Amino acid sequence: MIHVLDPGPQTTVQDAGRSGHMRYGIPPSGPVDRHSFVLANRLVGNPDGAAALEFTLMGPRLRAETPCTIAVTGADAPLTLNDAAAPVWTTLTLAAGDVVRIGAARAGVRGYVAVAGGIDVPPVLGSRSTYLRGRMGGVHGRPVARDDRLPLGAAPAAPRRRTVPSEARPKWGGEPALRVVLGPQADRFTDEGIAAFLGGSYEVLPQSDRMGVRLRGARIAHARGHDIISDGIALGAVQVPGDGQPIVLLVDRQSTGGYTKIATVCSFDIARVGQAKPGQRLRFTAVDVATAHRLLKESDAALARVELEEIA
């Protein structure tokens, strides 16, 4: 059992996500940064998709009610164990009564706290992920709150202490170039509009959340109207409403919508969108579908290949 002493601004339970319900308007949810989420689970000996905590900009303060094993990954935030600095991206063994505290993110937005055995909230439609707008999953469909006591699943025998090698820890910050496939409505924009989208840099706005990241930069001009009759919205869809400013849609997105979509950010670059802080800038680079599929395969293989290092 984990006792939440302070939840941080928005901390939710997320597992691999809820699939098969978008045709009923229910998005998949799940972690925004799958790479960091999966590695947190591996560090504590869990299956890749076990339910963990995702925090936003500032981490929670948690007390172990029973001995347990945790790992913190994702956004670069300071971690303390009983007020002494502790390593992130590393397996940590907690005794009953130990308190961990995660501070403000220096880079990145979302961090993950995995606990051996996973967080054992009841699954809803096959998933423990929290969908905040739909008040579904996680802890009664809401973010975790002060004094919540999070039940844990049966943990495997005390996992070995391991750490993620530094080359497999993503670096946030800078001005990432995101790979996109143009479409499905790229033909609804002027050539100048597409050139602006691919040539400019776009600033992340504070109104961004798990539904979508709002951006501001060079105006993307429509050729004929910004509204379409509603169609489905894929993960990473770049929607451009009438003001010409793009919105990249993430895991809690609306399932359908009526704005034109100029492109789709490739799934392997979604974490880099979701980890960009307000004020940080992003760029877009077009690739074709075959290249996108090849890069996805490489990205999946790289994650599968990560070898956790044993530590004493």
Next chain:
Amino acid sequence: MLVELGEGISVDVNTRVRALEYLIAQKAVPGVVETVPTYSALLVYYDPSIVGYDGLCGQLAALAEQATTTAMPPAREVELPCCYEGELGPDVEAAAQRLELSVDELVRLHEGAEYLVYFIGFTPGLPYMTGAPERLTIARLDNPRVKVPAGSVAIGGIQCCIYPVESPGGFWLLGRTPVRLYDPEASEPILLKPGDRVRFRRIERREYNDIAERVAAGRFRPVIR
């Protein structure tokens, strides 16, 4: 992959969209993970480690040829009680005035029609429907509401929708159903499905309150045939 089966909002085109979705599920096309039907297109999520883009295009194009009404099982008919009175139907008088109808005529036309659920989208369980007589075609509100109460039954353009959760909205609110279209606590959280036929049954305020109580206690199921 977005498969477009036509243009615009029409029963024919949308029927082909839903038929294609049905065929994909029936044939269990390898690599297809999830599908989202809308008015005239089907969004197909697929796993490129199982099926490539060109291969899937070919398979879906072949299935699209067979996608017609006859390919699908019969539609369900769902009857939803709806109260058009007082604060439950805050726009009913203004809409009647705009359409140059009496309130009673407006309500009779609205509850007398059968509505087709083209698809569910935007928020959990929200049905996109048409079916109202042409006489009820109405431009959307000039000033969309920031908060529309859950259960509101509304019209805009040629469409009719029901808001399952409190959300913003630009349609005219004619009434409210006490039935929950989305209940995250239920074993089946979503009431309506793409392809359903919906009818409204006019109820008075007393019956609305009564059904609302039974819904809250988990003792009410709408009539589904």
